Amino acid sequence: MQANPYLYFNGQCEAAFKFYEQSLGGKIIAMMTHAGTPMGAQTPAGWHDKILHACLSVGETIVMGSDAPPDYYKKPQGFSVSLTVTDAAEAERIYGLLAEGGTISMPMAETFWAIRFGMCTDRFSTPWIISCNKTD
Numbered sequence: 157m158q159a160n161p162y163l164y165f166n167g168q169c170e171a172a173f174k175f176y177e178q179s180l181g182g183k184i185i186a187m188m189t190h191a192g193t194p195m196g197a198q199t200p201a202g203w204h205d206k207i208l209h210a211c212l213s214v215g216e217t218i219v220m221g222s223d224a225p226p227d228y229y230k231k232p233q234g235f236s237v238s239l240t241v242t243d244a245a246e247a248e249r250i251y252g253l254l255a256e257g258g259t260i261s262m263p264m265a266e267t268f269w270a271i272r273f274g275m276c277t278d279r280f281s282t283p284w285i286i287s288c289n290k291t292d
């Protein structure tokens with residue numbers, strides 16, 4: 157069994173996944189729009205180029221997502237996507253990219269459990285936790 161995050165976007169899934177691919181060193185392995193699918197004819201005008209389903213490989217994890225129709229989209233709350241990296245400089249780099257244009261919940265800093273730890277919500281409304289843990 158494997159648990160993977162599935163993120164919903166307000167029409168920005170393609171831009172978000174391209175940003176995550178570049179920022180996180182991942183690889184987009186699937187990105188399908190509504191156009192050309194069996195549901196294409198029933199898709200509202202202006203939504204044919206919106207993402208029906210996307211998959212991004214990040215390390216050993218797959219992050220999936222799609223654009224939620226405007227009537228169904230709700231701003232994410234009650235969760236964060238957590239990234240644990242082994243290098244403090246990499247934690248700083250990723251945090252800086254994700255926080256740019258977003259909001260900072262907890263600035264990147266040392267904690268009693270981590271060399272670097274920070275929390276932010278990116279410009280696409282996805283909440284993140286970035287951690288580089290201390291080793292014993």
